[in-house]
Amino acid sequence: MCAGKIPFYFGRAKYNELNTPMKEYYWPTGSAYLVKHGEAKLVMESLPNFLIIGAAKSGTTSLADYLNQHPDVFIPPFKEPNYFALDQEDLYPPGPVDPRIAFRLLYSRSIVDYDSYQSVYAEAPERKATGDASVRYLYYPHASERIKEHIPNARLVIMLREPVARLYSHYCMNVQYQLEPLALLPALDAEEERKENKWGWDWHYKSVSMYSEQIARYYEKFDREQIKVFLYDDFVNNPLSVYSEICQHIGVDNNFMPDMSARGKVAIRPRNLMVGRLLYWPNPFKTVLRKALTPSAFISVFNFIERKNFIPAPKIDQSQWRSLTTLFKDDVIQLEEVLGRQIPWYR
Numbered sequence: 001m002c003a004g005k006i007p008f009y010f011g012r013a014k015y016n017e018l019n020t021p022m023k024e025y026y027w028p029t030g031s032a033y034l035v036k037h038g039e040a041k042l043v044m045e046s047l048p049n050f051l052i053i054g055a056a057k058s059g060t061t062s063l064a065d066y067l068n069q070h071p072d073v074f075i076p077p078f079k080e081p082n083y084f085a086l087d088q089e090d091l092y093p094p095g096p097v098d099p100r101i102a103f104r105l106l107y108s109r110s111i112v113d114y115d116s117y118q119s120v121y122a123e124a125p126e127r128k129a130t131g132d133a134s135v136r137y138l139y140y141p142h143a144s145e146r147i148k149e150h151i152p153n154a155r156l157v158i159m160l161r162e163p164v165a166r167l168y169s170h171y172c173m174n175v176q177y178q179l180e181p182l183a184l185l186p187a188l189d190a191e192e193e194r195k196e197n198k199w200g201w202d203w204h205y206k207s208v209s210m211y212s213e214q215i216a217r218y219y220e221k222f223d224r225e226q227i228k229v230f231l232y233d234d235f236v237n238n239p240l241s242v243y244s245e246i247c248q249h250i251g252v253d254n255n256f257m258p259d260m261s262a263r264g265k266v267a268i269r270p271r272n273l274m275v276g277r278l279l280y281w282p283n284p285f286k287t288v289l290r291k292a293l294t295p296s297a298f299i300s301v302f303n304f305i306e307r308k309n310f311i312p313a314p315k316i317d318q319s320q321w322r323s324l325t326t327l328f329k330d331d332v333i334q335l336e337e338v339l340g341r342q343i344p345w346y347r
Contacts (some may be wrong), residue, residue: 032252038283046121048130050155050250051147053239056208057169057180058161058232064133066243066260071254072129076120081118082110085136085145093200096181104282106175106202129250136201138214155250156218160335161232162345163209164321171206172267172313177280179203206327212334219338228340267313275309307339 007039052060060079067073091107092099111117121130137143138158147154161169174180179202179236180187187205194203201208218227228249235242239260247254270276279302290298329346336343 010275046118046124046130046322047151048121048132048154049149049151050129050131050157051109052131052133052135052157052159053143054135054158054214055148055160055166055211056135057173058135058141058159059235060133060135060159060168061196061265062260062262063084063157063159063235063243063246064131065262066239066258067129067250068133068145069247069258070129070247070256072133072256073084073250074124074129075131076124078109080109080136080138081117081120081132082107082134083112083114083132084143085134085152086110087111088112090200093202094197095179095194095199095203097179098130101126101281102179102200102202105179105280106200129252131250132162138218138301139201139204139208141217144193144217154222154226156216156222157246158218158225158227158233159220159235160211163211163332164316164324166232167205167209167324168316169267170202170208172269175313176270176276176310178270178273178277184316185210186326205212208328209328210331212331214334232345233344241272268310269313271311273311279306279309 025250054060054062064075064079068077086107089111091110092103095102111120124130137147147156167188168184169179171184182190187203191204191206195207215227215229230242230246240257243258243260244254247256270342277283287299293301325346332343332345
């Protein structure tokens with residue numbers, strides 16, 4: 001992992017990187033000190049004891065929010081520190097937009113050095129279960145090795161969504177942020193070439209949905225009892241049951257009932273591309289607006305414009321869905337062998 005001073009943000013970035021003003025922190029690397037608004041204090045090494053490792057677009061944000069309501073659980077208020085997946089050079093990936101834009105939208109909350117990562121948990125309130133929810137961990141081959149090296153007794157949680165639904169949700173998110181210039185099928189056709197050109201994980205739509213090898217890597221390195229695999233549909237249909245099982249897995253009271261009334265993320269698309277870009281990409285308009293308004297007023301204005309400018313993304317065409325399922329049927333069969341259970345997706 002790399003060294004050097006990096007900016008780090010709780011929630012979204014403070015200065016025109018994303019869309020919500022939050023407090024800015026600086027984590028010094030190569031030392032055991034946490035610097036927060038100019039005040040340095042010595043911190044003891046600390047690491048999470050459970051991780052939500054994937055898959056992307058499979059309900060993990062809602063799961064992390066529900067777990068954070070538990071009095072015995074701490075997950076950082078920023079999701080996806082990505083420490084065990086990313087190195088410094090991964091933060092500015094090649095792709096269809098300027099790598100600096102991709103960093104602002106996708107990677108600005110990532111942590112790439114050990115001292116900074118452990119400082120997050122050293123500063124956390126005391127809880128029985130401290131977690132890291134970073135969905136890149138399931139996909140990146142070296143992540144399992146790094147987790148095993150640093151947290152060999154970690155409890156791991158995996159949520160899997162039907163592969164085509166996951167792929168389409170992933171694609172729609174990139175369209176929302178104007179990070180994907182192609183229609184769905186051309187983007188899928190271009191995936192291997194994009195991977196050869198070192199485009200980031202965020203454009204590996206098909207590959208991220210190939211679960212069997214990803215999960216097998218973790219079974220090779222961890223005892224099976226350390227890993228719990230859930231299906232997204234079960235979480236949607238019986239959220240309290242899945243939540244209770246996860247609480248039991250990470251060692252906290254499984255009778256606690258969180259507020260699950262908040263809706264999860266819904267795929268959306270901009271009516272006007274320019275307005276969408278003004279909302280999400282760094283630009284002088286946002287900088288001026290942020291300086292002119294209080295943080296709460298800025299958030300209100302941002303949310304109002306977003307509501308007016310965005311509409312739900314269209315559902316994937318059923319014939320297209322059926323065609324795409326053929327890409328994953330063999331992998332689902334292999335996944336069943338890895339898990340030792342049937343998966344109902346294509347039966």
